[in-house]
Amino acid sequence: MAEIPRSDQWAHLDEPVRRVLSAACRDLPPDASPADAIRRVDAAVDILKGYRAAAASAPGADEVETACDALRSAAAAQAEAERVADALAADRIQFLETSLEFHDRHGAQPCPVCAASTLDDEWVVRARAALTAEKDAAGALRVARSAAHRARQTVTALVRAVQAPPTQDAGLPGVDEARAAHQVFTAPGANDDVARAEQVAAALPRLRQAYGALGRAAEAQLGAAHQAQTWLRSVAGEG
Incomplete structure (x- = not known):
């Protein structure tokens, strides 16, 4: 059996x-073979590949900038849509629809709510215009919320895709950072x-710098x- 290299x-x-060979052969038992040292190096290679993969998972600056800009824009659009379509919009839509159905069935009638005006043809025109505006505002709010949700998911996915450095020690510089x-x-x-x-935008430069150094190491x-x-x-005769 081949002996451990000196x-x-x-x-x-x-x-x-x-240095790699010294670490691989250090403290091996007297009856060890080169295969034991090879297994140690193989394990070290796997760990180093994990560090390299983690370092490569840092997103690009342009990618993050685009995602964060989209989230800011979507948040602003949602805030504006919420300002236009307030919490009572759905109830107003239902009220207007019910009132128009009442007019369709019974024709011009005194307003059953205030009794001071008449639900006549002019009222129908105004009510239908108001109903359209309310529905448009509610639809815009749904679209804005959906867009904000997608933008939020994009940023979250970018963050979650970044791998933490492996827990195993590989003797690399910059791991703590x-x-x-x-x-x-x-x-x-x-x-x-x-x-x-x-x-996210503020934390990215530090991440990219630290992961770049880790990847190179x-x-x-x-x-x-x-x-x-x-x-x-x-040495073991495998080559």
Whole structure:
């Protein structure tokens, strides 16, 4: 059975590769084989790939800006629609429809509510115009609320798509900052849509900077780990 490689055997390799091999062979039992070291490096590669994937999950600045702008705009449109169509709009629509049905069945009659005016043809014209306006306002409110909901979902999806760095230690620099940036970016959102958009937009630069640095570190370490894998397999006769 092949023996565990010694440090003098990999002394010619680059320092990052030597560090990977040293960690893989450290504290192995006397009867261990190169396959045991290979398994350690394989596990390290999997962890590093997790860090690389997490770093790559940070959304682009343009994507977030577009989503946050859409949420701000949708929130403003919803606020305006709610101003026009207040909470009594549905009841007014029902009242006008019932009043028009009363006129259709009974013709011109004194107003059963105030008794001071007549539900005549002129009243019908005004009532139908008012009913149309109320329905238009209610429809605009439904559209605005639906648009705001979709915009809110888009921002939420962008935030939730960002992966937290793996919990396993890979010895990478900047992991603590990446974790902190992730916590800030994915913190529970404000109930107000505009405030939520501002919160996400403000947290993005820190996230992108931290995740960018983490991704570069993971990529560099992966390169060294892959070289260590290749070297160990050649020593073990697998290459």
